[in-house]
Amino acid sequence: MPPNLRIFRSMVDEALRAEDSQRRQWADARWGCYAFYDFDGEPIYVGQTNERLRIRIRRHLTNQRTDAVAMRILDVMEVAEVELWPLWELEHVAVSDPKARERIDGVEYTIYRNALDRSSLGLLLNEKIPHRTEPVDLPASARFPLVDATIRQTQGAPDIRIARCAETLSRLASVAAERGIVSTGLRQVMVVQAARLTRLAASRHAYAAGLHQPPEDLVDVHYLRALDTY
Template sequence: MPAGEPWSDDDFFMQPVQKIPKRDQPPAAVKSIRAKFKELMQQPDPNGDGTIGAAKTGVYAFFDYDDEPIYVGQTSSSFSDRVGRHLTGQRSDAVAKFILDPFEVATISMWSVPSIAVAPSAKDPEKKATAAEKRVMLNPYEYTVYLQLEKASRFHAVLNEGEIHATEEVELPIPVRGRIIPDELWEDRKHSDIRIARRAATISRLSQMISEREVSGGMRRTLLLQAKRLAWLAEKRIVEVGAQVPDAEDREITDD
């Protein structure tokens, strides 16, 4: 092409394309968070041998930037696999249904239960328990974590859409807990205005899906809780910047 002449679309697409290696494709921030996640998963499992990420059965919980519990789940595969799928959105119903925004996850707690990983099947003691049997055995641990976090939440609720099966409470094993957001990203990711925008977008997608499908009551409860979380953060931000909260004489923002 002669120098000084503008490029056409055809000129652009005829240029040789240099493929980017897969390891270099994610943005630097994403790679940094993945490195922190990998570091967390390499922590020793206090309840068994090996790393916590390799632990095959247990319960996990996600917390946001205000240390508010936002999601509880169980896994009968490894923590690194199950939790990683949530954070990347790969085959995660909670993410696909706009219940959980991976951007909100700042800290993860994991309780491994190694005895369930090797438990025999109730139907055939010569074989290991099936995934379905392991889920039943994990239910009391998941329920106990859920109750504890529900009490700890300022909203007295967690975002789970699905029912957490009520059981007897059990003594929980030692957890592994760690932050997956690097220090250099913390202030930007924690910024209230950014999180307000994310929550509003999540609510928009979730409410649109509810309007287009037949959904469970749990989905509607999740929508209500997301709206409360958005309102709390928006009001907190007004106080932070020194603006006046509507009907301030009747309302107070607290961390209790």
């Protein structure tokens, strides 16, 4: 196993073993929501689960068996942090319980809206918009690093990230070309990846040329926010 992958998996394991003040492992909650962040601390993906947080996170990051990863929507190598919101009050509630579904949908959408507001692009890599609800109070959360200084110097190096983002965009385009008919959500993810690629490349060019960093609105895709939130 490559050293970087071994470190990454070890840090995922450490995050999933972390305990709260009541000695409960954050990832042990059956119902809960989560968010992934990139090397810049930008939110890039939000999700929910009722099969246990640790199982869902592992499917994304180590087993790579989720639709988001399989479809090349989420680049696991770009995930540098994870945040968990366990819903302990739903621990013994049936999956089909409508009140539980309403609760987790509200939490997920509130996290999603907050993430949009914190994203410099104003958009995430979610193909499907979480079920729209009114904002709700969020449960306690914990955020964990998944990369160390060594991985930041290699996997997080600007040129490596640019190459990886370009490859991800190319694979997304290939999926669209092969299938012919794909969701508008997938095509929106392509727009977001293209915007991320442009900003990464422009930032790297500015640094190499000794110029000021490009403005925040270098790539403006906020017009898509109307489709995402209302």
